[in-house]
Amino acid sequence: MRSVARGRPRRGILAMSSGFNSDVNAGREVCHVQTEDHGQPECLIETLVYHRGRIFHRSTSNYSDLATAPGFSEGALRERVENQHRAVIDAIRDGAIAIPAAASGRVEASGDGIQVRLRNATSWLAAGQATLDVQVLRRDDGKPIANANIEANFTGLNEEARFSTTTGKDGLAQLRFAMPPLGPDGSELVIRAGSESGNDEVRYALRSKAKSAPQERKS
Numbered sequence: 001m002r003s004v005a006r007g008r009p010r011r012g013i014l015a016m017s018s019g020f021n022s023d024v025n026a027g028r029e030v031c032h033v034q035t036e037d038h039g040q041p042e043c044l045i046e047t048l049v050y051h052r053g054r055i056f057h058r059s060t061s062n063y064s065d066l067a068t069a070p071g072f073s074e075g076a077l078r079e080r081v082e083n084q085h086r087a088v089i090d091a092i093r094d095g096a097i098a099i100p101a102a103a104s105g106r107v108e109a110s111g112d113g114i115q116v117r118l119r120n121a122t123s124w125l126a127a128g129q130a131t132l133d134v135q136v137l138r139r140d141d142g143k144p145i146a147n148a149n150i151e152a153n154f155t156g157l158n159e160e161a162r163f164s165t166t167t168g169k170d171g172l173a174q175l176r177f178a179m180p181p182l183g184p185d186g187s188e189l190v191i192r193a194g195s196e197s198g199n200d201e202v203r204y205a206l207r208s209k210a211k212s213a214p215q216e217r218k219s
Contacts, residue, residue, distance in 0.1 A: 020085040021121055021204065024092050026051075029099055030115055030139065031092055035085035036205055037077060043067050045081050047088045051099050053192075053201035059088055113139045114148065116193035116200045125179060132175040136167050136193045136200075144171025148195040154180060154206075156187040167193075182206060 019036030032050040043064045049057035063080055066072060091097040118124065119133040132152055136145040146169045153162040161180040167173040192201040 019081055019205075022085070022089060023115075023117070024089050026092050026099055028139075031099065032202055033085065033088055033092070034203070034205065035081055035088070037063075037081050040067060045084050047084055049088065049092065049097065050203065052199075053190075053203065056100055057088075057097050059084065114145055114193060114195055114198045114200050115139050116148075116150070116191055116202055118191060118202060118204070121204065128179050130175070130177050130179045132191065134167070134173045134175065134191060134193070136171045136173075136195065138197060144169070145193075145195050145197060146171065148173075148193050150175065151192045151194075153190050154182075154187045155190060157182070 019034065021035075022033045024031045024033055029051060033047065034050065035045065035047040038044040038046060043062050043066075045061045045063060047057075047059040048055050061080075061084055063077065066076060066080060088097065115137050117135045117137070119135050120131070124130055124132055134150050134152075136148040136150070137143065138145060144167070146167055148167040148171070149164065150167060150173045151162065151164045152175050153160070157180055159180070163175045163177050165173045165175055187206045189204040189206055190201060191203075193199065
């Protein structure tokens, strides 16, 4: 993912904020871990852990010390973002961060047993056109789910933007559309899947990437 340019957001290039997204096994369940840099002047790195589309853990850290240090680089910042992301993943695998019992119980009671994935999470947007390559699998054996309903929508927009399709026999589906404009506060891309075997969703934080001033070096 490309880093978000520093400065006040204006209309311009759209990019996912700098960060990482991972699916992590937690016993019989799967969590989605999302870490992103919120940019300056906040200097905030935030990690959110999702289970069935709901956030149950949040970790934050401030990197003002790094941003004001001589020789600050995007590479050093990306390394710190990645280190925080990996630390949360390790905590989930070690059991230090666990899915709340009530949440896990609701999942088992509802019989949800599918997982939706965005296969091209780092390359889904090009030249203003979005192409979402989605896959839906059974959680217990990894087999594809056919005829699952797929819906993608964006939060925080002035106008509703919602797109839908269904998966084929291989559990794959593709959504293609012109990317709607985001506001200065960004948005979330929400991809939901539903079938007789259950429901699942994944979320990706989006932000309008600021244009650099002519005298500034582009990142």
